[in-house]
Amino acid sequence: NAGVTQTPKFQVLKTGQSMTLQCAQDMNHEYMSWYRQDPGMGLRLIHYSVGAGITDQGEVPNGYNVSRSTTEDFPLRLLSAAPSQTSVYFCASHRRPNTEAFFGQGTRLTVV
C-alpha cells in the first residue's frame, strides 16, 4: 500500500519555466491538499480539494494551479517558476474532516 506518492523528489528549474508536481494516493481519500514548507515558517496551504472536480485556494495560492480530474490524482502546476517558489512541497490526503492527513515524502524544488 503506497499511501501518498509524490514525484519528482528533487527538481531544479530556471526562472520562467513551467512544471507539474505529481501527487497520487491509493487510499480512496476524498480530500487532498498541497502545502509548501519554508525554513522557520511551518507548512502553508497552497490549494486543496474536497473531491474530484472541486478545488479551492489555500493561504498562498498565487503562482500555482491545480485540478482534480480523478479521486487519486492532484497535480500542482507552476506556470512560470520564480525564485520565491523555491521550497519543499508536500501533498496530503485524508478521508474526511477531522481525521489525520497522510503526507507524501515531499518534492524539493529549487528555482534559479
Place this chain on the structure above:
Amino acid sequence: GESVGLHLPTLSVQEGDNSIINCAYSNSASDYFIWYKQESGKGPQFIIDIRSNMDKRQGQRVTVLLNKTVKHLSLQIAATQPGDSAVYFCAEKIGTGGGNKLTFGTGTQLKVEL
C-alpha cells in the same frame, strides 16, 4: 542539506526523560488539533489528534492536552527515546467546511541526548 529546522525553538532532553512540547494556537473557533512529527528529509507523520470537545487524549507514550481558555496545546512524550528526535508541529483546523484546512505552527526541534 535539509534546511527545515533552521531558527526553530529547540528542546533538548535526556533519553528516558519526559518531553513536553508546547503550542499556542491562533483561533478560538478551531475545532480540531493535530500533532505531527517530521524527521529530516521526510514528510510529516501523524502522532495524535484531539477535538475541541476534549481536554486530553492519550496514545502510546504520547498525551495531548488542550486548554481552550488560553488557546494552548501541548504534546507530552513519555520516556523519550533517540528515535523521537525530530521536528514537531502542531496544527489547527478552523471551521467545518473545506475538509482539513490546517494551519501549522512553526515547529519545535526535539533533540534527545544519550
